[in-house]
Amino acid sequence: METFSTISPVFDVDTIRQNFPVLSRQVNGNPLVYLDNAATSQKPRAVIDALSKYYTLYNANIHRGLHSLAEEATAAYEATRYAVQKFIGAAAVEEIIFTRGTTEGINLVANTWGRQNIQAGDEIIISEMEHHSNIVPWQILCEEKNAILKVIPITDEGELRMDVYKNLLSDKTKLVSITHASNSLGTINPVKEIISLAHQAGALVLIDGAQSAVHLDIDVLDLDCDFFAFSGHKIYGPTGVGVLYGKKELLENMPPYMGGGEMIKEVSFEKTTYNELPYKYEAGTPNIGDTIALKIALDFINKIGKSTIRKHETDLLTYATRQLEDIPGLSIIGKAPEKVSLISFVIKNIHPQDIGVLLDNQGIAVRTGHHCTQPLMRRLGIPGTVRASFAMYNTRQEVDKLVSGIQKAIKMLS
Amino acid sequence: MNNYKTIAETEKDIIEDFALFDTWEEKYEYIIDLGKKLPPLADEHKIEENIIKGCQSTVWLIADYRDHKVFYQADSDAMIVKGLVSMLIQVLSGHSPDEIIGAKLDFIREIGMMNHLAQTRSNGLLAMVKQIKNYALAFKSIKTIEV
Numbered sequence: 126m127e128t129f130s131t132i133s134p135v136f137d138v139d140t141i142r143q144n145f146p147v148l149s150r151q152v153n154g155n156p157l158v159y160l161d162n163a164a165t166s167q168k169p170r171a172v173i174d175a176l177s178k179y180y181t182l183y184n185a186n187i188h189r190g191l192h193s194l195a196e197e198a199t200a201a202y203e204a205t206r207y208a209v210q211k212f213i214g215a216a217a218v219e220e221i222i223f224t225r226g227t228t229e230g231i232n233l234v235a236n237t238w239g240r241q242n243i244q245a246g247d248e249i250i251i252s253e254m255e256h257h258s259n260i261v262p263w264q265i266l267c268e269e270k271n272a273i274l275k276v277i278p279i280t281d282e283g284e285l286r287m288d289v290y291k292n293l294l295s296d297k298t299k300l301v302s303i304t305h306a307s308n309s310l311g312t313i314n315p316v317k318e319i320i321s322l323a324h325q326a327g328a329l330v331l332i333d334g335a336q337s338a339v340h341l342d343i344d345v346l347d348l349d350c351d352f353f354a355f356s357g358h359k360i361y362g363p364t365g366v367g368v369l370y371g372k373k374e375l376l377e378n379m380p381p382y383m384g385g386g387e388m389i390k391e392v393s394f395e396k397t398t399y400n401e402l403p404y405k406y407e408a409g410t411p412n413i414g415d416t417i418a419l420k421i422a423l424d425f426i427n428k429i430g431k432s433t434i435r436k437h438e439t440d441l442l443t444y445a446t447r448q449l450e451d452i453p454g455l456s457i458i459g460k461a462p463e464k465v466s467l468i469s470f471v472i473k474n475i476h477p478q479d480i481g482v483l484l485d486n487q488g489i490a491v492r493t494g495h496h497c498t499q500p501l502m503r504r505l506g507i508p509g510t511v512r513a514s515f516a517m518y519n520t521r522q523e524v525d526k527l528v529s530g531i532q533k534a535i536k537m538l539s
Numbered sequence: 540m541n542n543y544k545t546i547a548e549t550e551k552d553i554i555e556d557f558a559l560f561d562t563w564e565e566k567y568e569y570i571i572d573l574g575k576k577l578p579p580l581a582d583e584h585k586i587e588e589n590i591i592k593g594c595q596s597t598v599w600l601i602a603d604y605r606d607h608k609v610f611y612q613a614d615s616d617a618m619i620v621k622g623l624v625s626m627l628i629q630v631l632s633g634h635s636p637d638e639i640i641g642a643k644l645d646f647i648r649e650i651g652m653m654n655h656l657a658q659t660r661s662n663g664l665l666a667m668v669k670q671i672k673n674y675a676l677a678f679k680s681i682k683t684i685e686v
Contacts, residue, residue: 476617
């Protein structure tokens with residue numbers, strides 16, 4: 126059992142920061158100001174140690190062996206599954222499938238449920254703000270099946286046109302696949318309403334939770350989504366591990382994805398039968414160590430409390446938004462009233478990449494470019510944005526550094 | 540342009556200029572200034588064939604062959620890239636295809652700008668250097684055919 130003796134119920138960001146070793150490093154002679162959390166989060170020492178401990182003490186292949194190391198590893202791996210089930214409020218633990226990340230989860234659904242259920246003339250609805258990982262798998266599927274991809278447009282503020290969505294839904298709609306929160310705009314979409322409307326039209330819903338799992342309370346039963354995908358590395362866990370949640374009846378009726386060891390019950394050349402959930406979708410030796418370490422990340426978050434973290438992040442977002450709005454020539458991209466803690470912006474006559482480079486020289490890590498949302502950038506008529514995204518360990522002083530860093534960059538480029 | 544200095548000599552000049560800078564600000568201010576001074580490419584040249592697409596910024600490159608020498612013009616929508624483009628053209632333009640193909644461009648590392656050429660930057664610069672050499676190679680083979 127991991128203990129986080131330095132965490133107290135009262136949120137103290139300095140204490141939080143002490144748990145993240147990377148935050149004490151320097152970049153280009155300056156203290157690191159890491160504001161690229163929407164790309165990936167930094168890891169607490171406990172998560173790093175858990176991974177190291179696995180390889181040091183009980184590395185073994187899971188589900189197969191009966192020796193002690195194998196049993197310890199299996200128990201730790203399955204403990205993460207239970208922790209994830211609780212984290213997202215799933216009804217059954219076998220509805221939690223481990224993947225490499227959100228992208229793999231979406232591709233899994235497209236290639237199994239999608240191939241089985243989408244016919245020529247069927248319609249799939251996505252939105253203009255989607256990440257490429259929630260566009261391309263559906264494009265591939267639609268092309269293969271002669272199905273039609275429909276796109277919900279956005280407002281200039283970066284919200285979904287729900288009026289258009291209602292009109293796009295028809296008896297031909299089989300699936301709606303939408304991001305819970307936009308990685309470029311920060312917009313939190315009204316997914317409960319989206320799901321309800323889709324179900325009334327007879328369609329299923331997949332929610333891309335890559336940006337929401339870390340910031341928002343997730344209750345898949347309350348949302349009633351059919352699939353929910355998210356990534357471990359965005360939620361203070363390691364890379365290479367993610368989760369696909371699916372309703373049991375759906376997963377049971379879907380064909381397998383990858384074939385091989387672990388996902389089988391019996392193999393013969395005449396006929397092979399498949400394993401039960403969730404193992405049906407976990408072929409081969411999984412990413413054991415990182416999956417075990419993911420539980421530690423979830424424990425870490427739960428110990429502090431998601432709503433406590435969210436209060437802090439919201440404060441940072443509000444503070445940052447106010448400061449950035451005051452910079453002449455700067456326009457904030459994504460002005461929805463409900464946002465996760467990230468902020469995209471452009472500056473008149475200055476390319477985002479130039480800002481990014483000059484910020485990097487000051488030790489400030491932001492993301493520039495199209496953020497894997499090229500259709501969104503095209504809709505907004507911009508080549509890309511500068512994006513700063515906040516996590517539990519960021520501070521107001523870091524926002525101040527960002528602001529003065531931007532001002533310095535603007536001065537150098539004007 | 541550059542018909543009296545070799546590629547190596549021009550590179551040496553740039554390295555010496557950069558050695559005078561004490562801070563990253565001075566270095567980047569100089570590069571940005573070069574970018575501002577780079578004559579923009581005429582709109583008629585900013586077409587699909589001349590684009591070298593990076594993930595984040597775009598570079599346009601055209602090449603001319605006169606007196607057995609290759610002359611380049613380039614532009615970019617990002618200022619720092621423009622400055623680096625300007626330096627590359629200063630070094631490489633107006634030389635023979637063989638000299639261009641053989642240029643190792645060590646000056647980029649010497650002035651500490653190697654990270655801008657790295658793949659992760661996706662700024663089109665690495666692709667641009669490749670394209671510069673491709674042009675030189677192409678002109679070289681035309682020359683051979685003419686003979």
